[in-house]
Amino acid sequence: MPDLDRLQLLWNRLHQTLWxxxxxxSAGAVAVAFVSALADQxxxxxxxxxxxxxxxxxxxxLMASSMLVVSTFALSVLASAYASAASAGxxxxxxxxxxxxxxxKSVAVFLAAFIFSIVGVVALGVSDYGPAGYMVLFASSLAVxxxxxxxxxxxxxxxxxxxxxxxxxxxxEGAAWKALHDHARYPLxxxxxxxGPPEGATPVHATKTGHVQFVxxxxxxxxxxxxxxxxxxxxxSGDLVHPSAAVAWLKLDAAKAEVTMDTALINAVRDAFLVGxxxxxxxxxxxGLIVLAEIAQRALSPAVNDPGTAIAVLGSQTRLLIRTLATxxxxxAPVCDRVTALPAPLSPLVAIAFEPVARxxxxxxxxxxxxxxxxxxxxxxxxxxxxxxxxxxxxxxVERAERADVDAVxxxxxxxxxxxxxxxxxxxxxxxHP
Numbered sequence: 562m563p564d565l566d567r568l569q570l571l572w573n574r575l576h577q578t579l580w581x582x583x584x585x586x587s588a589g590a591v592a593v594a595f596v597s598a599l600a601d602q603x604x605x606x607x608x609x610x611x612x613x614x615x616x617x618x619x620x621x622x623l624m625a626s627s628m629l630v631v632s633t634f635a636l637s638v639l640a641s642a643y644a645s646a647a648s649a650g651x652x653x654x655x656x657x658x659x660x661x662x663x664x665x666k667s668v669a670v671f672l673a674a675f676i677f678s679i680v681g682v683v684a685l686g687v688s689d690y691g692p693a694g695y696m697v698l699f700a701s702s703l704a705v706x707x708x709x710x711x712x713x714x715x716x717x718x719x720x721x722x723x724x725x726x727x728x729x730x731x732x733x734e735g736a737a738w739k740a741l742h743d744h745a746r747y748p749l750x751x752x753x754x755x756x757g758p759p760e761g762a763t764p765v766h767a768t769k770t771g772h773v774q775f776v777x778x779x780x781x782x783x784x785x786x787x788x789x790x791x792x793x794x795x796x797x798s799g800d801l802v803h804p805s806a807a808v809a810w811l812k813l814d815a816a817k818a819e820v821t822m823d824t825a826l827i828n829a830v831r832d833a834f835l836v837g838x839x840x841x842x843x844x845x846x847x848x849g850l851i852v853l854a855e856i857a858q859r860a861l862s863p864a865v866n867d868p869g870t871a872i873a874v875l876g877s878q879t880r881l882l883i884r885t886l887a888t889x890x891x892x893x894a895p896v897c898d899r900v901t902a903l904p905a906p907l908s909p910l911v912a913i914a915f916e917p918v919a920r921x922x923x924x925x926x927x928x929x930x931x932x933x934x935x936x937x938x939x940x941x942x943x944x945x946x947x948x949x950x951x952x953x954x955x956x957x958x959v960e961r962a963e964r965a966d967v968d969a970v971x972x973x974x975x976x977x978x979x980x981x982x983x984x985x986x987x988x989x990x991x992x993x994h995p
Contacts (some may be wrong), residue, residue, distance in 0.1 A: 590677035628675035737849020785899035
């Protein structure tokens with residue numbers, strides 16, 4: 562039976578598709594249209610107001626003819642908005658924009674209303690509806706029509722935002738925060754931190770080349786308990802694996818040292834690692850920061866030349882890292898005592914987030930200035946190892962500027978900013994180690 566983490570992953574993947582809400586709501590609309598035919602068996606006739614049959618038929622015909630046009634229009638506009646989000650931001654953000662619920666809800670309502678009206682027209686032609694059935698179908702049609710009107714108003718609001726760079730940044734930031742929060746709240750997904758695999762452990766290699774998208778630590782713990790062994794996770798979410806790379810190491814307990822590991826056990830351990838062609842954001846703490854950095858890099862390219870967007874990304878990344886550093890591990894989280902992994906410090910996330918922006922801002926002193934300001938804010942809210950990594954990002958940027966023959970005046974100011982940040986980091990380190 563799949564565990565809750567894997568079911569949650571499948572549910573999140575389903576949310577990122579555009580078809581599932583229209584399919585479910587359309588099925589509900591079909592059910593309502595057919596249940597209306599049974600209303601005469603349940604509702605007394607003396608309770609019902611009189612409704613002419615022609616009114617119901619005309620309303621359903623009107624909805625059937627108009628909702629097809631509206632649905633086609635909504636899908637075409639959404640397709641254009643998604644393409645705009647990919648071109649203005651980064652193609653990696655498109656999947657997250659597609660998963661935005663309000664746009665999915667609007668399209669789902671339009672398609673469900675169209676299918677409801679078609680099924681209603683067909684049902685009136687082939688079924689024997691009585692007064693109660695007509696009344697229920699009429700009331701359902703009015704409810705669906707009101708639902709369509711409200712959804713269309715909300716859809717207008719969605720169209721005013723979707724495809725804009727600021728909206729894309731906000732969506733990516735929200736998705737990245739969920740992964741970073743889980744990373745800080747549940748370090749190593751419950752595995753114990755160690756410095757390496759146990760001596761004499763047997764490697765389990767990947768069977769295909771790709772990125773690890775999900776590691777089912779609870780399944781590894783269950784297998785370890787069942788077979789009496791220790792499992793060391795060698796490949797985290799986001800890591801590139803291939804047939805020569807070990808995803809895990811297995812070490813049988815001393816009491817079972819003479820037992821041979823069979824193919825079924827090896828395959829079961831492999832199944833705990835979901836490998837795909839690209840990285841995903843659900844369990845990959847750094848991937849959201851990479852997507853944000855790509856948006857900033859595109860904004861700083863000569864073809865776009867939009868430093869304001871790069872500065873907005875710096876703000877988003879700084880917020881994410883400060884919130885992550887302020888998140889304490891859950892003391893009540895379950896610990897998988899038979900599963901180990903290398904420690905996952907937060908300091909490398911600083912380079913993942915800010916290094917690409919620092920590399921691309923050689924011709925934008927305003928962006929470098931804001932980079933230092935944001936890193937100053939991070940240093941004041943971070944432990945020494947994170948502060949030192951922030952300083953290293955700026956120092957590498959200054960070194961690149963020296964090699965690139967940047968204007969002497971700008972270079973002097975860059976050095977001043979780097980020295981100012983170095984003093985702040987030194988002060989922070991002194992406060993951490995009195």
